[in-house]
Amino acid sequence: MKKIITLTILIVSHFVFAQQSSDQTENKNIHPEKLAFLKRKSQQEKSVQSTPVVSPNALPAVQLCANGNFEEFETVGGASVLRNFEYTESDLINPIQCLNVDSPANLRIADYNPNTFSVMATSVPSNYIDPYIGDIQAFDQFAVKLNYRESSTTATLMEAHRFKTDNEDFFKFNYKAVLQSVDGDAHVNEQPYFKVRIVLNSGQVVSEMCLIGDPNNCIFTIAPYMESGSMILYTPNWQAGLLDISSIPNNTPFTVQFIATRCGLGAHFGYAYIDDICLLHSNESLQGLVTLNPLNAICPTLPLNVCGTFSLPSSGGIQATIASIQLTVRDENNNTVYSSSSPTTLDITNQQFCFSLAAANLPNITTGAYNVGVTISFGVAQTNCSGTSFNSVSDNDANAGWDIWFLNCTNCPLPVSPGNLSLCDGNDDGKEFFNLTLVQNQITSAPGVTFAFFTTLADATANTNPIATPNAFESYTATVFVRVTVDANCYKITTLKLTVRNPFAYISGILNVCYGSTTLTASPGVSYLWSTGATTSSIVVTAVGTYSVQVTDSNGCISNAMVTITNSATAPLPDLTIIQPGCAATTGSITVTSPASLYSFDGGVTWGTSNTISGLLPGYYEVKIQTVAGCTSYNSGVQISQFQAPFPNFTVDQPDFCGDTGTITITTVADFYSFDDGVTWVTNPTATGLPSGTYNIRTKDSNGCFSNYYAVELDGEFLDPPTFDKIDPYCGNLGSITITTPATAYSFDGGQTWQTSNTLTNLVADSYIIKIKDALGCTSPNVYVYLDNLETNYPDYIVDEPGCNKYGTITIKTTGDLYSFDGGATWGTSNILYPVNGGTSYPIKVMRLPSCYSLTSTAYVYNMFIPNPDAHDYATDYCDDLNDGSEIIDLTQYQSNLITNATNYSFSYFASLVAAQNNGPAIPNPSSYQMSNSNNIVFVRVTDGYTCYSIVSITLNFLDSPYITMQDDYTVCENTLTFIHAGYGYYSYLWSTGQTGNYILVNQPGNYWVTVGENHNGLVCTSTKNFTVTESEKATITSIDTVDWTLEENVITVIVDGIGEYEYSLDGSNYQDSNVFDHLETGYYTIHIRDKKGCGTIKGNALLLHYSKFFTPNGDGDNDRWSINYSIYEEGLIIEIYDRQGKLIRQMKNGYAWDGTYNGALCPSDDYWFVVKRADGIIHKGHFTLKR
Structure with a gap:
């Protein structure tokens, strides 16, 4: 799981050349x-x-x-x-x-x-x-x-x-x-x-x-x-x-x-x-590290935290920074389905990180399986370190098996955990017999389950090839997959890590007792047993001999180590403290800090008892010692050097083009500055207008102490690398190089010497560095040219191997007059052999006329011509279900339309041809991809087991689905049938009632649907219309209430019963939703009550009564009689008239009028009172005036 990448400033490819040089001839053109x-x-x-x-x-x-x-x-x-x-x-x-x-x-x-x-x-x-x-x-x-x-x-x-x-x-x-x-x-x-x-x-x-x-x-x-x-x-x-x-x-x-x-x-x-291999002594490293924490997440609760740890490269005071950290999630086909560069936590102090995965980040949280990976890219905080870079680090998998697996999640709530077993290697063969059944309680405590063990995840998933003897399974360090089963539809798969441990013990220390004793230290463990009987990790020994230790580690595994201290008269090299001369102090000193009895600072010529010598002038001194035990050390060479201050720091502004000048600024503060190696001195630390070249810069203080020089190079390499032709030397004939790029001057030794001729002849086999220069003095980069003696070298060649849909080619690169691809049996003038196929070797030779032959190279062609998959474009119609010009398409359903035996190939899907040709980025969810009329082509990379591929397309022509013009609601009246029609001309009909005609008759309310189809040359596009049938009926009048006895402010209220939605009218033409009619004049009214959904109309009558305030019974025919208006329409109505004293003057039924007489006699002008008694018991009283 752990991945590290090292700091690499430059790595170049291998070049395979045979180089011969002559010891007898000095080649003046070599660098x-x-x-x-x-x-x-x-x-x-x-x-x-x-x-x-x-x-x-x-x-x-x-x-x-x-x-x-x-x-x-x-x-x-x-x-x-x-x-x-x-x-x-x-x-x-x-x-x-x-x-x-x-x-x-x-x-x-x-x-x-x-x-x-x-x-x-x-x-x-x-x-x-x-x-x-x-x-x-x-x-x-x-x-x-x-x-x-x-x-x-x-x-x-x-x-x-x-x-x-x-x-x-x-x-x-x-x-x-x-x-x-x-x-x-x-x-x-x-x-x-x-x-x-x-x-x-x-x-x-x-x-x-x-x-x-x-x-x-x-x-x-x-x-x-x-x-x-x-x-x-x-x-x-x-x-x-x-x-x-x-x-x-x-x-x-x-x-x-x-x-x-x-x-x-x-x-x-x-x-x-x-x-010290295996034992690190430094916290400075050019390598970083990242490790994901194991997930083993089976049916996890989302969001899920994906976390890990990392270490930062650090060396020479340079601490790396994290430039980016990216999480990727890959599905079963190794396609990236999600990536994020935004961790939820990034703890630089504790060097930990976490990302959060939500349900939306995983396309399939029902049956999907995923692996996660993380990559960290490093930066450098310092801005002046252009040559410092730390390569990225990755961990591409959190654990063995799937990191995240939605396996039988909905119907199988079976908790499982990964297991671990470890054994010490008893015979150093790297393997042991494991009882896998011992791990069952680690994996789950659920009752009633069975366990099966498999060597591969594929076998565990398919439930094939289980380990036959799980209680005695011989294995190296490996991962076993455990299938835990409740029943055929409920099982989980987790991992079991098998570890065979065989630690190696070693002893460190100085294997020499010339100083009287030495300390031996065993490799880390939890307990120790030395051959001396000591039980500590270190022992001090004083005698020569063999010492051994038995180390037991934290797992109980035992390892042994042994060293031998031989009898030696040579003491270890002494430790020294050296003080070099400074600007003021012109001499140095050496002090020996190792224990000794005698000291020499001249290689043993003279000896003394002082461990220090001072006043040393610059020069080379050899220090050695003699110990009390009589051992003499080797010389330790010490160079006392004349003081020069470190060379100065600087910044440089390089020329930008040929003929441009540059600037050098010395940033080290000093009294004087030189840009010509101390020939001249100035007080300005900046030199401008400098042409391309090398400038040796120095600084000097007021005491005359000056620094070492630093050679600053101002670029002049602005020309392209030169091209060339070459003739290799052969059979005593010298070779030549011709530079074919036009220039003012040419160099064949890396710019050390220049000439106007572009050709150099009489060249022996060697390597040459060519470059060119123009009239402004600008140069090209170096180009290496290699000359080889034909007769003592093997021809250079390139094999372009056969492969996907192509045959191979062999091209001989060594120049010749004739070429042979069969070891010299036949010759030809072409240096190219085509076509070639795999499984064959070709002995290659080159001849220069008349009879100079190269050695024979053998070109091997390994690969075979492999045809690309015979895949074809596929175009088809597709129904646009919603007629919105867009559909979610399962592209994988067309695999068998692209190629036969589709299961033998892998398929990648791309939105563009360029992406398919470059193999990325791929469509992340091909089983759920949105296409439209403007995006109706997908390109598919069909790849076989040899990684050969063809690119084909899937084109979808979206067809409109039928447009159904029907109402959303229909009404069925009580005890009637309603006719519902879906329209004419469709290819098919299917109603929710099971009928297949273009209409149905409905007598029940409810929710209904009809699906109609249109046939497009065999593709039937369908649309479905959902509608509601609502029941209704005629109204039943419960009552008609009136408020009358006014001229124009009377009211009729109609109370009805029924399941329908009704409207009301007094004239049978103009209807209203309200059942109240107001502002009515007196009269006899017919009220119409109509069902809004057409289930019928009923009628009712209402009578609004009123009376005259006076009448004049004088026989002129105008207002001669008094009555209750419209009472004729109300059966059972009784009218009583009283005079001022309350005497009953007249009683009459509905429809009758009073003529102003009492028992045939005229009644006088006066006010009279009346009482109207209605059949429903309601009584109304009032009064009126009789005028004569």
Whole structure:
């Protein structure tokens, strides 16, 4: 789960060339630095002091930490050599930056001897004095040094063959590097570097790091003075190295490679110190780390927190910052369905983070399965560190199996948890027998369940191939999947981690008792038992001999370690305190801090009892001691150097184009400044108008103390890299290079010399650096050209392998007159062979006429021509259900329409052809993708098992569904049928009643629907109309209430009963919703009550009575009689008339009038009273006037 990435300033690809050079002919066109390097190499080869011990056989792989502290030696061929490590040396082809050394390591690393020079790999004392770092302050007695300052070989490779035993996630080591940084165009991709990598026996690189000398990388300390015009960078503190080996199983051999190199041209050095594999001593590291907490979330409650931890790279006072942190969620097809760069919490102090996943972030929370991953990108807070960068780190999975799994969530509430079992490895074979059934209570406490165990998640999901003997299952460290079952429809699957533990014990300490005693310390554990009987983690011993310890770890696993202290007359190198001269003090001093009886500061020529010497003038001093036990140490070389202040800091404004000028500003405060290496001095720290070139800057104070110089380069490389043709030398014929890019001047040695001719002839086999210059003095970058002797080299070639829908091609790159692809049996003028297919090898030769032949290269063609999937575009109609121009489409339903045997292929869906061609971004939810008339084409990448693919399209033509013109509501009247019609001309009808005609007759209220279809050449698009049938009926009059006895303010109120919705009218034409009629005149009214939904109309009558206020019975025919108006319409009505004294004058029925007489006699003019008695018992009283 843990992933680390190292700081890598520059990594370049491998170049495969065969390079031959002549020792007899000095090639004047080789870069001068390389010539000097080759001369030094020749001189050193002629004065070899010792022959390295060669391993007769490859060293076997040993446990990861074996002799990891570099303290154990063995005798091979009469020489004392470091146990378990080998090395080789190699000159790499240019440009070399971060290349690997391919030569096998078969030389043994000698025990430290200061009198042996020219050693590419050696042990060194832990207090070894480095000229730049000072005391390297390594651990115990020895460390290892790879390469050295005056080496004549470019690279040193140290190898250690290892295997894991205790499930280690990282290969750990400590290192310091000294790298001379090289400015100038000639050293692009040629910087010294320190590289470490993990390689399986198959050649697969598991993990690697490469550290390059870059003055803009702020992790380095810069030495206060330059050498050969270049600065020296070093790491003063030990750096913690971490390489990921979590993917390598226990007991699987692999190789650790350490590489330290000079620059590619040889003149600038690089070397490294390494100590204590498996035990880190530093909190400075160029690597970061991120680890997700295990989730094992089966049917989780959402939102779900996804959390983890991280560590920040930190080195040389540079602390990384978090530039971004991104969570990704991937589904069963490894498609990213959600990502977020906004954690809910980010705790820099405790180095923890959390994201929150909501239900909306997961497309399928019913049956979906998901894995989560996280990536952290780092930044650098400092703004002046352009060369410092820390690569991102990732953890792509939180746990084995699915991290989040919605498995039988709705009907299976079965809680399960992951389980763990561990055993100590009893016989060092990496595996043990586990009783898997012991974990059942860890996984669930639910009763009535069964357990089955599987080696793969696929088998557990399909419930196939269960482990037959779960109570005796032999396994390496692995993950087993447990299926917990209640019944066929209720089961859960979780993980069981099996761990085989086999810790490796080791003993650290100085294996030398010349100082009288030494301390031995066992590797970490919880209990210890030494061969001396001690039970502490450390013991102090005073005698030579063999010491062993038994270490028990927290899991109860036991491991043993043993070391031997041999009888030695050589004391460890003494610890020293060195004070260098300053600007005022011109001498230095050396103090020995190790216990001793005698001290020498001249290599043993003279001895004394004082441990300090002072007043030392600049020079080289050799310090050695004698101990009380009579042991004498080796010399420890100390360089007392003349004081020069560190070179100044500065800023630079580079030229922007050819012919432009630059500016240099010295930012170190001083009294005087120089831009020409101290030839002239000025008080202005800024120099402007500077043409491209190199400027050596210095500072000086008022006392005359001046700094070291720093070479500042103003860019002049503005031209494109030149192109060229070359003729390789062959059979005594020299070669040539022709630069084909027009220019004013041409260089074939990296700009050291220039000429006007673009061709250089009479060239021997070697590497050449070409570049060009124009009239303004601007130059191009370097381009490397390699010339090889044809007859002693194998032809270069390129194989373009066959593959998806293409045959292969072999192209011979070595220039010739004739070419052969069958080992010389036949020849042709073409250097290209096409077509070729896999499973065949081709012996390749090149001939220069008349008869100069190359060696034979064998070109292997491995891959086969594989046709792309025979997929086809698919177009179809699709019904637009809502006629809104948009539909949610399950694109996966068309897979079988795109290609036959669709289950043999994988499908990715894209919104554009460009996205499909570039394989991203893909449509995240192809089973639920919204398409429309304006977005009706999807592109599909159909991929087979060989990763060959075809791109086809799915086109949907959206068709309108029927438009149904029906009412939302219909009415059925009591005891009647209602006719409901869906319209004519549809292909199909289906009513909720089951009928299939275009209409139905309904006699019951309720909710109904009808679905109609239109046939489009076999595709039937349907629409459904939902409607309601409401029952209604005629009204029943309950009562008609009146308020009368006024001329115009009378009221009629109609009270009805019924389920309908009714309206009311007095004339049968004009209806109102109100059942009250007011402001009515007296009279006889017919009231119409109508059902609004057409179920009928009924009538009722109302009578509004009134009377005249007076009458004049004088026989003129006008108002001669008095009556109750409209009483004729009211049966049972009785009218009584009284005079002023209350005497009944007349009683009459409805419809009758009084003529003003009583018993035939005229009644006098006066006021009279009346009483009207209605049939319903209501009585109305009033009065009127009789006028004569």
